Amino acid sequence: MPEKQYNHNEIEMKWHQRWENQPLYKPEPGTAKPKYYVLEMLPYPSGTLHVGHLRNYAIGDALARYKWMRGYNVLHPMGWDAFGLPAENAAIKNNRHPREWTLENIAAMKRQHNRMGFSYDWDLEVSTCEPEYYRWNQWFFLKMLERGIAYRKKALVNWCPECATVLANEQVVDGCCWRHESTPVIQRELEQWFFRITQYAEELLADIKKLEGGWPDRVLAMQRNWIGRSEGTEVDFTLEGTDTRIRVFTTRVDTIYGATAVIVAPGHPLVKGLVDEAGQKQVKEMLDAQARKDPGDVLKEGFFTGHYAVNPYSGGRVPVWIGNFVLMGYGTGAIMAVPAHDERDFEFCTQYGIPVVPVVRPVEGVLGDGSEAFGDDGILENSGSFSGLTSEEARAQMNEHAKAYGFGEKAITFRIKDWGVSRQRYWGTPIPVIHCPNDGVVPVPEDQLPVRLPLNVSITGTGQSPLENVPEFLNVKCPVCGGDARRETDTMDTFVDSSWYFYRYCDAQNSSAPFDPAKIAYWFPIDQYIGGVEHAILHLIYSRFWTKMMRDIGVVHNDEPVKRLFTQGMVIKDGAKMSKSKGNVISADDVIDKFGADTGRLFELFAAPPERDLDWTDAGAEGSYRFIGRVYRFVTRNVHRADRTSEIHRSDADKRVLRKLHQTLKKVTEDFETRWHFNTSIASVMELVNELYASESELTPPVIAEVLEKLTLLLGPFAPYVAEEMWEEMGRTGPVFKQNWPEFDEELAREEGAEVVLQVNGKVRSKVTVAFGTPKEELEKAALSDDKMLPFLAGKQVVKIIVVPDRLVNVVVKG
């Protein structure tokens, strides 16, 4: 029978058409099978998928298919995050309504994903731009409002002039908006909605322990860093001649006798009362400069207020300064300056002639001899009754002291701040409250949810929320008093959407609750989440918070949403990250047209281990294409020879091929179970195919039958279209991923004999093949009498012989 040439288009279109519009598989809740929830991070519908996305899904889908073949009950859903800004921008540009634009793009992306051959259950599709999704965002909002987790306050917030909206701290990158990397963020004082994520800071930090092993260390380190817990002391300095207290936060209360100034942030509430008009001006300039947060070194600047404060421990009198390097958003917004023991304070104080007073002597050395290092602990001196204590003892005692005398206490400070969720955009879930002149902030009653976005809105991109201009939306009756009231026009950050979308997947059609808790209890936590590292402190910290919040509300029972996280590497082109501005984006569509989805997927798994960055090269992809063609031709020209029932004794080639086959099965299975180094899995399948080509003519029918079947199953998770086609060529029916994963036979996989390396002083000189388990003495004897070994042993004294059975003999000689 002649071989068939591999034509990716023909094969993929045929199966694509058969599979389209029907779920490839459906999860079966309630079976005895173990469950496996695998999920890739969801894309937003910009309409272009590139090979970076393809890689993300290729990893997830290979895993889903493998788990399915291993008999797991797999949940592998897909949905769409309707990111606000791209939708709004595109809508403005194309003069379209954002929601229409989004839905259209979602449809296009769905077709693309289908064409890539991914095994999603499309009945579970969730789009976060749908009113039904808004409903449950709003429902959660109201629950949080009841519990004080959602609250409103006037605050200095980050504002991106380009987006014309507020940004969360997590969305400010190098002082600029995360979407507009060259637009500096400015500070504005606005009335805003927040989620009290700080209430969970302690737990978010502590529970990182539960994620260790399942999440990459890098991500956990970033989260720890971001949460930024530090233990210290809050101490009140009294403003001289008044009762006013200036509270400072320090982690080094043991150095307080060396405090030679109190420095407050320019944004500190006390500043107004401390400085004159000229000073106010300076403060304002400082604030603006601080808001720009220019990356790099900012010069420390400040000025003396003319006031003094009293150190509660020493009774000493220190000047009160205003300093641009003190941040209102951290600690208490005021510090004590200890120039002898803090590098930053030193820099500031020496500049303005503020004295430097060392009070902690290093364990070795004399105080004031220059040996005291800035940050180091030591022994206290010149510190009143605390002198002589170690820094650690002193901190403990001084904390007690402050508490006893009522001027301070031990304090824990976090770097993470509450999550500002207000956005002045059209897009996003409307915040479900009403402002009434009589009743204040009134929640929208639950039975009136969802508050929908109006469709007759004009998107101008001028910066003001477009909702302000829609009277039908804006003007409502107060649910309490029935009088005229105003609807809230802020919408929620779309990171709210992505914080819990994976819960909704478990019960996507539920119209009476966000989801059925019983279904969550079955599927959660997510067994494997796959995505880019760029969400380490955005999406991944928000969704951890959201899970804990939902647990406290009582709708879920798990503490963490994701058991294992995998962060795949980026796809690089010509040494640079793909981006539109560089013009080096490889679109997934182009790859599929040229090489096919199978080749694209296979190459991306083969070219590098999945966690590492990977260089896209067309030449490399061609190699994977050739490989698929090589397999396909082998299968089609040999399929007629396959005969499982014929009884022919095995040739040497049979034995070789069977051994290689079972070694490959073992290797691929182990890679799936442990490391996910699919590059080596695929390399071993290539080795198998090379062996098949070398032995082709000598193979007997039963071995051909076994090898064709198992080779096809092996390729199923990586190249599903061609696997399906070959399965059909073999006269088999039913989707490949519904077959059982082929088990390997340890006996067949074993080499006939052990190849033992013979070394002299650690250098390989010869090799011998022996039966497995050959005793040490015999190996020694073989080594000492081996032809190639003899020249290196002649005239030398044998000092020692190391024997590792079945592996190696090392003869150590001297002289």
Next chain:
RNA sequence: GCCCGGGUGGCGAAAUCGGCAGACGCAAAGGACUUAAAAUCCUUUUUCGCGCAAGCGGAGUGUGGGUUCAAGUCCCACCCCGGGCACCA
């Protein structure tokens, strides 16, 4: 500055527990098939030295030390690249 990764042929990489460094692929060169080209198949390919050759020998995993019979792998110090955080008191 602090915290994570990483550094191996011309290139992407492999070596999973301290035991043959460079699997597999790309690129390159040569050959077979072909009127020819493409496609395909086969061979060679870390590097240096010796040899007509099969082969033989030396060096080699960022640098310098160390542990060990044996180090890409473990320990110490350093250099370089990538990423994250950074007046966080």
